[in-house]
Amino acid sequence: MPRPVPWMSALLYGVVLAGGLHHAAIGPGPDARTAAFTVLLGALAVLDGRGWRIPEGAVFALRAVLLCAVAAVDDSGLSRVLFVLIPFLGYFAFGPAAGIALGAGCVALLVGAFTLWVPDWEMRAEYVSDLLMFALGVVLALVTAAVAVREQQARDRLESTLAQVARLSAAGERNRLAREIHDSLGHHLTAIGIQLEKAEVFAALDPAGSAQAVSHARWSANRALEEVRASVRALGPEAESEPAGLSRTLADLVQHLEGGGRRISLDVSGTERRPLLVLYRAAQEGLTNACRHSGAAEIGLTVRYDDQGARLCVTDDGGGLGGAAEGFGLTGLRERVRLAGGTVDLRSSDRGTVLRVEVPW
Structure with a gap:
């Protein structure tokens, strides 16, 4: 179904890009990873900004791959917030059940990543805080998607009713x-x-x-x-x-x-x-x-x-x-x-x- 909140992805891309560039500027300076980070975010914006004549599932899969690539070259770690887009966009593309499942899967993947690469992460407040904030972001994204879908459905019903009345x-x-x-x-x-x-x-x-x-x-x-x-x-x-x-x-x-x-x-x-x-x-x-x-x-x-x-x-x-x-x-x-x-x-x-x-x- 059409996405009723098209500006949300662009807003997150812009925030993450600004944070990543700021991190590079106050750190070792821009390098090849920073350039790749910028290019990949641009590719995501282009992917979201056009009506591609390919199956929705293929677009969704390509978006997930690009998000993983952005996370891999992002030294600031801010790009993790972009993964809330997976359940958010999945809600529109595949329905509420799929959106919730994707949200739970993203939280589980973050827990797995911490477990594999961060020893004793559960004892470190910053990682527990990151996990809780990410889980909260997933919940808010799903709630926003649900509200947007219901508003769109109500608008469609109203337009249909007005057309019938006419x-x-x-x-x-x-x-x-x-x-x-x-x-x-x-x-x-x-x-x-x-x-x-x-x-x-x-x-x-x-x-x-x-x-x-x-x-x-x-x-x-x-x-x-x-x-x-x-x-x-x-x-x-x-x-x-x-x-x-x-x-x-x-x-x-x-x-x-x-x-x-x-x-x-x-x-x-x-x-x-x-x-x-x-x-x-x-x-x-x-x-x-x-x-x-x-x-x-x-x-x-x-x-x-x-x-x-x-x-x-x-x-x-x-x-x-x-x-x-x-x-x-x-x-x-x-x-x-x-x-x-x-x-x-x-x-x-x-x-x-x-x-x-x-x-x-």
Whole structure:
């Protein structure tokens, strides 16, 4: 996995290089071992600073060899601190278990080296102190690696969650716009089609009725244009587009859909309260479906307001849905009402259809 703390290795290389050069300066002076020490540290920095296209295990093994070589030519002994990088980097490359095992192995190797080359080291305070400090460094390196990995995982989860939220938000907005287009523009285009069909049928038999149908179609076209312009201006919360005076708006809607052998009655009672737009869209969908599909002669629209909420009902005496599946309009209406906390009930038979919508305050 990518190493979340890339600066740690460079920091340790820099500290060890400065300490080794200082030791050489105050001692016998720089020599070939000092040059080799500097070159090997540079090779380690280059190895850590590039994305090598070789297996991680090979890079790790080469790094371990270079660390051993640095320790071999370092007269100051400071390079021992670099071995904490083996468990630290192993944690990222191979996982927590491997990192801990490598850390324990490094401590064990240092104990073995002291045992082989430093007689009675366990009785000498400086070597015991070095061992304890090295063991503490290994523990701190492993803790740092664990924290870095968990932070990286949390950041990845957050980015994934944000991406998912963005996708869901985009999908929700697309669905909202689709509902608006269907419920607003789609309704008015359907009404225009109905009125123009009426005008065509009655052109010769009833010129006045035909002219009225054309007038109603023109009203629907103007209304559609107004709603499209309002949507383009706002593209905001639905509440901003709520019709002012639902009773008057529904009366206009009924007036321009009525005719052609259909009679539409409107009955509104109670005091108007929000959500007006939800009720208006429900009335649009119910009346449009009744006018277009049912073949009804009598259509009724009632709206009731009380302390609990609003209830809208559209009834007709047409032939019903006839087993047909619900279209996008009804599906969108159910979603719109659900978001408002309400319910939709649709019942249909060969004697007519009843659409009930209830929305709480």
